[in-house]
Amino acid sequence: MVVVATNCIPSSRVFSLSSLPSSFGGKPLNLQLRPRSGHRDWGLCKASLIMDPDSFEVGRLIGSYGFMNVTSYSGLKPGMDMEYSPADIGRLRVQDVGEGSVKIRLYEGRIAQGSRRGTPVIFKVYPGQQVGGVEADTMAANELNVHASLQSSSKSAICQNIQILLGGFETKTGEQWLAFRNDGKYSAADYAKVASEKMSKYLGEQKFWNPFEKDETIKRRRNFVIKLLQGAMRGLAYMHDNDRLHQSLGPASVVLNTMVEKDSAYLVPRLRDLAFSVDIRYSQPEESSRTPSDELWRRASAAGAFTPMEKRAFGIADDIYEAGLLFAYLAFIPFCEPGVMDSLSLRRLLENTFQLDLDAMREYCLADDRLLEAVKFLDLGAGAGWELLQAMLNRDFRKRPTADTVLSHRFMAAKFL
Template sequence: MTPNVCSAASRTHDHGVTWQRACRAARVSCSLIIFKEDDIVLETSLGSVSFMSVSSYAPDQGEGGLTMAGSSLDLGRIQKQGGQDLAPSTVKVRLYTGRIKRGPGGGKRVLLKAYPTGSRSEADAMAANELAAHASLQPPTVAQEPQHVSLLLGGFSPTAGPTAGEQWLVFRNNGATTAGQWAQETAKYASKSGFLSVFDRGKEERQQAFVKEILRQTMKGLAYLHSRSRLHQSLGPSSVVLNTTNNSGARPLIARLQDLAFSVDVSDAALYGGATLADIWEKGTVEAKDPLKQLAANLWRRADQEGARTQMERRNFGIADDVYAAGLLLAYMTFVPFCELGSIDAPSLQRLLESTFRLDVKAARDYCEADERWLNAVAFLDNDGGAGWDLLGAMLRPEWRQRPTAESCLNHPFLKEDPS
């Protein structure tokens, strides 16, 4: 029987603090497994991922636009974007594939994220926040498992050895290839085989349909988060994981959102509520900073600078910020797989849209059309009367109040599903 994480955490001593804090933050009864370190066999290292967040923001003065906090758009190469200074985080999370060898779910393939050790550290807060976010989005908090959000099974914290004190989160393995990795590999394959030639338009059309389906399912996942009063706040090519990279249709594609370490709770209770009695007892003062809320501090600072002052405006600003990030993802997924290899990357594309053309998508389109290396991407967005450009322009509108919701994006002609 799967133990309840809230009650089980009390038996994990010092290393259960992340689980306890996450449960209080989520304010839900969640059934997650408290694994032991030797319950799981590590199989493959997937490398590590680091984060950057917006540390300050200056309104657009002709050289920049908005950038989302905790972005995943290859931010290791970006030092400054428009009017925003990006501060590198000290947190580097290691990723692994593995298998549960005993206990609940024995034999199940899993993905693992290892947050570095440090009591009350940023990493500790991020791990707790990611756990709390998933707990609020999956059963038993909701009736059905969300189709387009990765499923958290539980976690553990080693008590000995070089990894002692680290926080490990364990996810069901429904695929480890991200949308960004697929896009880059597709571009490499295209450069070798020339599959986007006029002699094989069918393959190009299948690739375009595959990209649309990735984007469509990503927006479904984002719409689900927003319906549950959750922001993603770190949406990018690496935060969408695919169960297949085969576009033949032999295996139906399912894209899922992951990387919820920067997720923000925008429920009424979170926006209007204060510290709980348990929080006050633990911190020893009513003025102590909540490390989970500190992760959202940059978002609310930017919201204030953009005129979002009431709780409703702050929530809507956060939703619009996620949609903006999804717009950058749309640009990435429609350019990188279809352009000449090495001719465009995420930072360059973002600078082109934000700094060079100040989010004037029509002007950006005309510029891109003049570069023969990008013609396939331009043609893709030109389809159906320029539907792709129209949606991109709507999602990247400088005025955040004018951006569509994730649900509205799904009804746009570029992403709307064919009823047949």
Template sequence: MHSTRLPDAAQARGAAKPAGLRRQGRACRSLRSPSASLYEFSSSDIELGQNLGTSRILDVVSARPSTLQQAPLATDISSLEQLSSSQRLSQSQQSGVEARLFTGRVVEGDLAGMPIILKAYSNRAVGDADMLAANELATHDTLQTWRGGSPCFCQLLGGFVAQAGASAGEQWLVFRDDGSRTAAAYAARAGDATARDGVVGPDSFMAAARLGNQGRLQRRQAFVRKMMYQIMEGLAFMHSRQRLHQSLGPASVLLNTRGEADIDQLQIRLWDLAFSVDVSDEALFGGATLGDIWDRGSITTNDPRQELASGLWRRAKQAGAFGERSRRNYGFADDVFAAGLLLAFLAFVPFCQPGSIDGPSLQRLLTVTFAADMEAAQLYCEADDRWSKAVAFLDRGSETGWHLLAAMLNPEWQLRPTAESCLNHPFLQMALGASADNVQI
């Protein structure tokens, strides 16, 4: 494949350099920084590979987003199209900000040879683009440098601001390429495989020949449950660092493996943190010390990225969450609600007849038609033969899957479990130790 050099990464006139970036040295050196482990790349450091498409960033206006968008993906290894807009918002407006996505590799410096994914924020609406890019960078920086980070997130290597050509002024973020297949793409492939009693993956024919029908279903159940557990691990880690995701959906989860035979190596990574919200004491209360307050001249934070949370705080107020700590707890519960919708998506789409259910329809069924009454929803789903394998999946362990969904989608936000407590739920605990050895061949 022909590779293309990136535009000059020197600072564009008037464009702010993202805080915390270090210049990538030509000599091999370790990344040492008390606040970040990030590089500022230059144009000679990187070659572009495949164009993965363009995604449109959406602004939340008021209503809770429908996080169950099923992205149309054409290849077995999904493109990253729509990752930055992983939610179809029930009330939304286009922000005017686009992100172009590319594969590539580092060709110079101490990271030479590393495969990467690049995310370029369009400069057509510089203010919004800069804010979203800065927020995504700052969130990854915070997560990567706290307690050694977590394997459940894409690894941000750094970024730059382009100076020359049509890309001048654009913010580029550089991620390590640990896989580009989304949970949305996997679910679609798995649904097709369920319909034909097949297996997802490059060795699907041979694997299907080795496994009986029951073995194939058990492998898929184990694979999906391990995905679910790791998603909640990532969300729990974010919350422990006082960060909200706020864009959680099947297109914001990446997989590092191409097929179900690689369950032992499966590692999901959360992505799409442009709308992440900082709910730390410093962000909510305006500073950790009197010195901070004197320096700012105000008891409230002046960080413009807090504007991204305006829709969340409006919903919190409507739900009766007043005061900073109450708003924070509402934010945690809001993320858990989105995670519940994502778990429902993964419980149904990979096991149902293709075309019989999609994300938005499933959300309406569970949260509107049955208002999170999972007993009634279960009876309804049991009556549809096309969904029998999904029902059986949620029925495992004395119907624990239904119980977990009921808790996470509880209309009373104060009664929803924390992400950490979800990990201890019996339904997700069954994921521990999931491996290919647990499937009879």
């Protein structure tokens, strides 16, 4: 799977590693974190993380994935029948993407010592500098520090909709191993793929002629998708409340504890992949600094956000836009047969073909029988789904809702199911 990230720009490291050897062939991570006002002492957070490599046992390889670099942004080209002002078009973005150099490996494992002995974990392994370059160390450092920050927040209890970091270590070859509590191996992208394949049973050439079973399946699917979106938005709201942006939100960055639609009552979606997260607690960043937020703030300035408060609002709205694309993905892919729609085609339809005019897109989808179940899903609540999606993808970042506002929308309440 591929995690789409907003940029892959090197930055200075924000933690250092001790040089103490261990029998595991690795060395513990030594967090160099500065206390922040309004947060608990970082020492408490550091003490709660397991940094001794001898405390872990590594199991089998689960898989691997990479990141895509966004190298530039440009305004959308106006459609033949649609005209927008240059200011409107400038607020939209088209990404020039390329394959990144950082490849992540995932392993199963468990904690072997201490009070948490036996706790299952997922190891996320960043390659050393010789393989992944400075980007790998930067991403690992940022992800570790973001989780440490969120898990030490004094504003509220730890959010169940964000993956929990338990510790980590560095190997002698320079690889960074981050250990997360194993609350599920599958992502929202995995779920959408499986759900799409099952749609062939009802929409394919060999249709299953049991209307009752089809209706029940669609009803369960709608409920599961809304529950998934609720969890993802709660995680995003928690991050924003704690002055953190996600900046790589997508179907592969939401991990699920179940993909069984009948078990939606027990579904707990969790956000992961915080390597590109941006801290928005501080004063306006330097435009010339080479940090993961560099491209974000340049786009903010291009959209008319100049003050620190305006840039903060732009960053939050940028996350909401990506959450809107996630919403669109989950509204279409699980309700279509394989090959009918994918994330790239859907994004092109939204941004290029219809330039975020969802009324026009709905009319287009109504003419294609293969997309009717997706249209019906968004039509629920007298078009509540289209209404929410249009708000999240608003061309003007100032008019997009906050994560809390999204959660309170009538579509997310799902009272019509």
